[in-house]
Amino acid sequence: MAQLPAGLLPNYRWQSFDADGALLPGSLLYSYASGGTFSTPLALYSDVDLSVALSNPVEADSAARFPAMFLQPEGYDLILTDADGNEIWRITDVEDIGQTFLSNLGLQMAAGTYDVNSGYVVIEGDWFVTDDAGDTTNPFILQLPPLAGWTTPITYKHQSANAAEVTPDGTDTIDGVAAAVTLAAAIGKRPTLTLVPGPSTWFRYSSDDL
Numbered sequence: 001m002a003q004l005p006a007g008l009l010p011n012y013r014w015q016s017f018d019a020d021g022a023l024l025p026g027s028l029l030y031s032y033a034s035g036g037t038f039s040t041p042l043a044l045y046s047d048v049d050l051s052v053a054l055s056n057p058v059e060a061d062s063a064a065r066f067p068a069m070f071l072q073p074e075g076y077d078l079i080l081t082d083a084d085g086n087e088i089w090r091i092t093d094v095e096d097i098g099q100t101f102l103s104n105l106g107l108q109m110a111a112g113t114y115d116v117n118s119g120y121v122v123i124e125g126d127w128f129v130t131d132d133a134g135d136t137t138n139p140f141i142l143q144l145p146p147l148a149g150w151t152t153p154i155t156y157k158h159q160s161a162n163a164a165e166v167t168p169d170g171t172d173t174i175d176g177v178a179a180a181v182t183l184a185a186a187i188g189k190r191p192t193l194t195l196v197p198g199p200s201t202w203f204r205y206s207s208d209d210l
Helices: 097-103 107-109
Strands: 028-033 076-081 085-096 112-116 127-133 140-143 154-157 165-166 182-184 192-197 204-206
Touching: 127 204, 182 204
Parallel strands: 112 127, 127 154, 140 165
Antiparallel strands: 028 076, 076 085, 154 192, 165 182, 192 204
């Protein structure tokens, strides 16, 4: 099995019908990359490992049933037609969100904001933050966002020559303590801290001083 198995297109065996509820034997399902243009074909697959691409369009059998169809980890736009090519419906943004997210997790974890100045407040989308190596603020301050509602880890790499403090918001805590976490000056190495949001506190998942 693949390291990240493919998601199954909802409805294991689609059966197609027209607007009056009549079966559509031989109907055709066209699949495209999402975006609403229906211009870039994107294959569906017959197996969980995405090793055998189905024809595009996929054709329904004499009972108007389609085979099992597995999604690549991205969005699809779909068009269903009858056997004569008359459009029955179209839909955009069919996607297994969890599968797509996990397949792009490495890219997500590298996404963030780089070379920020002291006092920077972490914002949504900041999985990874670096400070400006030339910032002489002592100590350098990185402000955490409110813990409530935050769901992703934050990794901070300290690059300047003075110490840095990672400061929780308001009454939030880090490892249960209402105080900043201090990182040493970046002399000879670049101290790094990863925090994960817990139900009531930020947890230090990893850091150079653990």
